[in-house]
Every structure is written in C-alpha cells, then in structure tokens.
Amino acid sequence: MFCYQCSEAAKNIACTTRGVCGKDDKVAALEDMLIYNLKGLAYWTKIAREKGVTNEEADLFLLEGLFSTITNVNFDPQRFVEYNNKAIDLRDKMKDLAVSKGADANAPYDAATWKPQKTEADYLAKAAATTILAEENEDIRSLKELLIYGLKGIAAYADHAYVLKFKSEEIFKFTEDALVETLRKDITVNELISLVLKAGEIAVKTMELLDRANTTTYGKPEITQVFTGLVDGPGILVSGHDLLDLEELLKQTEGKGVNVYTHGEMLPAHAYPELKKYKHLIGNFGTAWYNQREEFEQFNGAILFTTNCLVPPKDSYKDRVFTTGLVGWPGIKHIPNATAGKMKDFSPVIQKAIECGGLKAKDGKKITIGFAHDQVMALADKVIDAVNKGAIKRFVVMAGCDGRAKEREYYTEVAKNLPKDTVILTAGCAKYRYNMLDLGDIGGIPRVLDAGQCNDSYSLAYIALKLKEAFGLDDINKLPISYDIAWYEQKAVCVLLALLYLGVKGIRLGPVLPAFLSPNVAKVLVENFNIKPISSVKEDIEAMMAGK
Ligand code: FSO
Ligand code: SF4
Structure with missing residues (x-):
C-alpha cells in the first residue's frame, strides 16, 4: 500500500505497511481501485453529459464513492468490493446511454474500458497498477492527489447537502471533469494548478450549498449552552457530521425514555433550532475523535457513527457501536439506507441503548456554541x-x-x-x-x-x-x-x-x-x-x- 492522504502519513512520507489510522493494505488497495473505477465512471458520465444525458444515480455515486475513501470513514473490504462493483455497473450503464446518443464506443483510458470479474481477488490483482505511485512524475502525482483530496472533501459536503435535497449540477460536473483530467498522462503542471484552484472555487460553492441546506432545514444556528455531562437513563452517543441521521434518530427516540448525546463533530447540532427543540438531545459527551477509545468505554450506551472519524473499535465497546451511511468496519452492525420516502430504521440502536441498562448522571460544564455567520x-x-x-x-x-x-x-x-x-x-x-x-x-x-x-x-x-x-x-x-x-x-x-x-x-x-x-x-x-x-x-x- 501507499497512502499519504492525511496528516498522520507514517514518518510524514506515507503509510506503506499498515495505516496509522488502522487501514490495512487490502482496504487501501480496494480504495485505490475504487478511485480508479470512479474515474472510469466519470469518463462516461462526462461523455453522456456532452450528449445531453445526465443520470443522478451516477452523479451521486461519484460523490459517495469519493466520500467513502476519506480517512476514517470505511474499513470494510466487503463494502469496498460492492462499491467497486457499483462503479463498474454504473460506468457501463453510462457508456450505453452515451453510445445510444451517438458517442464513440471506444475510450482512450483503461479505467473506462477494463472488464473485471467483479471479485475481491480480481480488484486486488489489478490494484498494483492503479496505486498513487503509478504516476511517476513526482510533481504531477502531487498535484493530481491534491486535486483528488480536495474533491473528496467537496464530495463529502455535497453528499451532506444532497441528503437534505440540495444539489448542484455545477458540483456534479466539476467532479466528473476533474476526475477525468487526472486520467490524462499528458496533463501539465500548469493545467493541474488551474484545476486545483478551480476546486477551491467549487469548494466555496459546496460549503455555501451545505450551509443553505443545513440552515433551511434546521434553522439558523443560535448561541447555545451545551451540557457536557450525563443524566441518568439509557443513552445514544451520535458521532460524525450527518444532521439528517441525528434528526431521524431524535424522532425515533422521542418519548421512549432514551436520551441522545453528541460526540466530536456532532456538537454543533445543538445550535440548530429544529434540532435543539428535542428535549432528549441532552448534551455533548467527550471530545475529539481520537479520544473515542477511552471515551466510549465510559459511555454505557449505544454509539452511532454517521461519518468519520471512526477509530478501530475496542472489544470492550464494539458490540455497542453501529455505523450508517458510508461508514463501515467489518463485523460492526450497519444501519442500511432508507427506502424512498421513509426514514432509516434506527430501532437496533435504540434497542441496544435500552439493553445497556442506562448511564449514571455525571456533572459537566457548559460550553457555548452557535457562532455561525448569521x-x-x-x-x-x-x-x-x-x-x-x-x-x-x-x-x-x-x-x-x-x-x-x-x-x-x-x-x-x-x-x-x-x-x-x-x-x-x-x-x-x-x-x-x-x-x-x-x-x-x-x-x-x-x-x-x-x-x-x-x-x-x-x-x-x-x-x-x-x-x-x-x-x-x-x-x-x-x-x-x-x-x-x-x-x-x-x-x-x-x-x-x-x-x-x-x-x-x-x-x-x-x-x-x-x-x-x-x-x-x-x-x-x-x-x-x-x-x-x-x-x-x-x-x-x-x-x-x-x-x-
Ligand atoms: Fe474532524 Fe474527523 Fe470535521 Fe474531519 S472529526 S477530522 S476535517 O473528519 O471532518 O473536523
Ligand atoms: Fe496513513 Fe490512514 Fe492517513 Fe492513509 S489515511 S496516510 S493509511 S493514516
């Protein structure tokens, strides 16, 4: 494996045997393959768009696929095999659509044409040819990866906006275009620098879109005091960034005697009027993501991960952890996506919180949050x-x-x-x-x-x-x-x-x-x-x- 996408890259060079984050070489290879197959999908999505055909499933999967490879999101090889298969299926669908509108059926890139058996072994066998190091020029490699990491962030934020029904063709299109550009062997340093700067412009637009999605759905954040202790009774700790998951869980726990707490990046949820109105959203327990192994041991309830940062779970609390969305860890229970028009079903999480028997009250100071722009x-x-x-x-x-x-x-x-x-x-x-x-x-x-x-x-x-x-x-x-x-x-x-x-x-x-x-x-x-x-x-x- 060769991964240097986060600040913890081993020796500040790269993780080459096992990630400091806990990612092993198999997952690293399957992630490399997913990025490769997403580029192939982007190629045909772009060609189809040029022929006047768009497909939201493909646009969305480009975002989800990129998001799934962000540090500390997903460590489950099986899920990455499924994502690779979906990228290939959608790629071929987009190719058929493009060709039906008169596009050339040939493509200049292997990523857009190769035919996998769609097994883990097949993807792993191919992975060596698709690693980051396959790009030999150090500066081109650096700029291509800078662009892809920027795209991963854009994808995560655009996906959060999308689940709240806010989307932008400009973001979809830039994601496709930029991914396809990284396939080019003849791309120059200057062309890549322009793309990186353009990614900055799209990043601003994406954050603006997500801000609009969050504030339209949940109201404008207001100054709020957040309790950092615990109260007696069953509890669920929610981590990550997905406000819709938190809202659906709050709806499903209401009146059930199960309290909800935030952890890490979910803390800001308390400032949104449409979330803070739930009386059983009690407070924030714990601190930043990397302290979770100690903090989760002290939280005798269920724990839900909606996005990163997931750290390899300890046996002492593993059976109380649930993932949802793009998050994954082998053997950890996963709450599947909702079917159209319905909420996700968080009942296994609620059941687990009740089975745990409840938390004991603990004092905690209050912290003040809610200083967003308005x-x-x-x-x-x-x-x-x-x-x-x-x-x-x-x-x-x-x-x-x-x-x-x-x-x-x-x-x-x-x-x-x-x-x-x-x-x-x-x-x-x-x-x-x-x-x-x-x-x-x-x-x-x-x-x-x-x-x-x-x-x-x-x-x-x-x-x-x-x-x-x-x-x-x-x-x-x-x-x-x-x-x-x-x-x-x-x-x-x-x-x-x-x-x-x-x-x-x-x-x-x-x-x-x-x-x-x-x-x-x-x-x-x-x-x-x-x-x-x-x-x-x-x-x-x-x-x-x-x-x-
Ligand atoms: Fe932190 Fe993790 Fe929000 Fe990141 S919890 S490190 S930049 O995922 O996303 O700030
Ligand atoms: Fe290493 Fe994991 Fe960071 Fe990659 S994401 S550089 S494997 S710690």
Whole structure:
C-alpha cells in the first residue's frame, strides 16, 4: 500500500505497511481501485453529459464513492468490493446511454474500458497498477492527489447537502471533469494548478450549498449552552457530521425514555433550532475523535457513527457501536439506507441503548456554541465597535481538525497564550484543543467563537468578507485576521483550497505540511500564497500579532 492522504502519513512520507489510522493494505488497495473505477465512471458520465444525458444515480455515486475513501470513514473490504462493483455497473450503464446518443464506443483510458470479474481477488490483482505511485512524475502525482483530496472533501459536503435535497449540477460536473483530467498522462503542471484552484472555487460553492441546506432545514444556528455531562437513563452517543441521521434518530427516540448525546463533530447540532427543540438531545459527551477509545468505554450506551472519524473499535465497546451511511468496519452492525420516502430504521440502536441498562448522571460544564455567520453578523455592530476602539486587536482563525499527534498541543498553547484582546474563530474538531478553557470575553463577545463543523469554515470566510466590506477594505488580507489552521484529513484540504480561492494569504498550516506536497508544489504554494508551517507558540503569536 501507499497512502499519504492525511496528516498522520507514517514518518510524514506515507503509510506503506499498515495505516496509522488502522487501514490495512487490502482496504487501501480496494480504495485505490475504487478511485480508479470512479474515474472510469466519470469518463462516461462526462461523455453522456456532452450528449445531453445526465443520470443522478451516477452523479451521486461519484460523490459517495469519493466520500467513502476519506480517512476514517470505511474499513470494510466487503463494502469496498460492492462499491467497486457499483462503479463498474454504473460506468457501463453510462457508456450505453452515451453510445445510444451517438458517442464513440471506444475510450482512450483503461479505467473506462477494463472488464473485471467483479471479485475481491480480481480488484486486488489489478490494484498494483492503479496505486498513487503509478504516476511517476513526482510533481504531477502531487498535484493530481491534491486535486483528488480536495474533491473528496467537496464530495463529502455535497453528499451532506444532497441528503437534505440540495444539489448542484455545477458540483456534479466539476467532479466528473476533474476526475477525468487526472486520467490524462499528458496533463501539465500548469493545467493541474488551474484545476486545483478551480476546486477551491467549487469548494466555496459546496460549503455555501451545505450551509443553505443545513440552515433551511434546521434553522439558523443560535448561541447555545451545551451540557457536557450525563443524566441518568439509557443513552445514544451520535458521532460524525450527518444532521439528517441525528434528526431521524431524535424522532425515533422521542418519548421512549432514551436520551441522545453528541460526540466530536456532532456538537454543533445543538445550535440548530429544529434540532435543539428535542428535549432528549441532552448534551455533548467527550471530545475529539481520537479520544473515542477511552471515551466510549465510559459511555454505557449505544454509539452511532454517521461519518468519520471512526477509530478501530475496542472489544470492550464494539458490540455497542453501529455505523450508517458510508461508514463501515467489518463485523460492526450497519444501519442500511432508507427506502424512498421513509426514514432509516434506527430501532437496533435504540434497542441496544435500552439493553445497556442506562448511564449514571455525571456533572459537566457548559460550553457555548452557535457562532455561525448569521449569529456573528447579528453582533456585527458590537464587533466592529470593539475593533475600532481597540478592544479587539486581532482575530485568529484556528479552524480545522484535531488529532492525536503530540505536536497538536501547540494549538492549546496558542489559545492560552494569545493576548486577551484577541478573538479565536473556530470550526471543525480543532476546537476541542481549547473549547473547555475559560478564555473569557471582550465586552460580552466570547474569546472563542465556534462556527460549527469543519464545513462551517464557510461561515468564517463569510464573516471575513463581511468585515472587509464593513471596514471598506479592498483586500481580505488587510483585515486584522490571522489563520492558524490545523489539518488532518481531506475535508480540511477542501477547506484550505477554498480559503486560497478567496484570496487568503499567509496561512499557517500544522501540525505538519502535507506529505503529498512535492518540494516543487510546496514551493508554488509558498510563493503564491505564503503558506507556512507552524513554528514555536511564542514565535507564531508574535508574528500573528504583528500581522505576519
Ligand atoms: Fe474532524 Fe474527523 Fe470535521 Fe474531519 S472529526 S477530522 S476535517 O473528519 O471532518 O473536523
Ligand atoms: Fe496513513 Fe492517513 Fe492513509 Fe490512514 S489515511 S493509511 S493514516 S496516510
């Protein structure tokens, strides 16, 4: 195997024997094959589109397939065999449709034409020829992978929007076009750089679409205090990012004496009016994803994963874990997709929560969330006034992901040591490094403004653009805002490309620069966008306060 898509790539080069995340070489090979077969599917979907035929099943599966290969989503080889088979079936269907409209039945790419037996062995035998290393030019490989990781993030966010019935042909089309471009052997560095920047533009549009989907469906997030302890009685802990899964579970548990708690990236759900209205949505238990092995042992109830980040489960709680959507682990019970017009059936999860016998009450402090763009804009006058009077000297965007690397203590230390006249803008699970610290407020404005999930980084960009307008500036980089971003997986790559597209310069990126950036590609990012690695807490705080 060769995988270097997340910040934990072994030795910051690549995982080559077993993933630090727990992915084995079989799943890695089946994921490589899925990406390959999705490119073949994209080829025929694109040709069919050019002939005037679109097919939503194919468009959607491109998103789902990409999403399933994101770090910590799915570790089940059987599911990847099924996904590969579906990619091949849809590919051939799209080819027939395209050819029926007069398209040439020949294609210049093996991915669009090869005929598998559709068995695990067959896919594994082919996998060696389709690994990332099959692209020999280091810079082309780096840019193709940067593009694909950006696409994976876009796919995840577009899929979340899709389940709430929000979709965009532009996103479908870009996904297809970009996948097909990565098949080209003759593609140049410059062509790939343009595609990567275009992916940033599509990433902004995708996050905007998801923001619209979430706020239209569940209302605008509002400032909310979230309890972090437990109450007596049966409970279900819900992790991941899928708000529809949470809503359906809340509906199905209502009046049954089973309480629901959020974990990790589900915390922001508490701020949405249409979710917080459920009285049995009690609070948030635990912290960021990588602490789940300890935290789940302490939660004597059922646990539901709606998306990443799933960590190899321990035997001590494995039988209480359920997956749904694109998440998978061999042997863990999976809640299947709903049939048209119905909800998913979460009764096995509810039954398990009851069987567990219930949780014991435990104290916990309250954390304040809900600072998405509308809520911050409602405070805009106060914020602008505080900046004009010098009460707020600087905003520091510390969005992104948390992770187990020791170096990530840096983010807690930055939060603790930033001058008291700074405000931290956060989104994503990165917040767990500092959201329980009592950092106080500035004239009633909390010093940590939590916009929500990683995709709600859109809110932070929106706030920055609005502040630019309010201060009459011509460049977003003239605002008193610094970016100290933590990344872990490919959704963070999508967010990073979105920020670059919006013209943000001078981003600090940690805890390490991505292993998939070749020295030349890293140089392009440094020269054009002044991206830099994090350094010491002291040096970085001094530099950020000086606007550097
Ligand atoms: Fe975190 Fe995991 Fe939201 Fe990621 S829980 S690391 S960027 O999946 O998606 O922030
Ligand atoms: Fe390694 Fe990350 Fe790939 Fe897992 S996803 S195999 S940890 S690089």
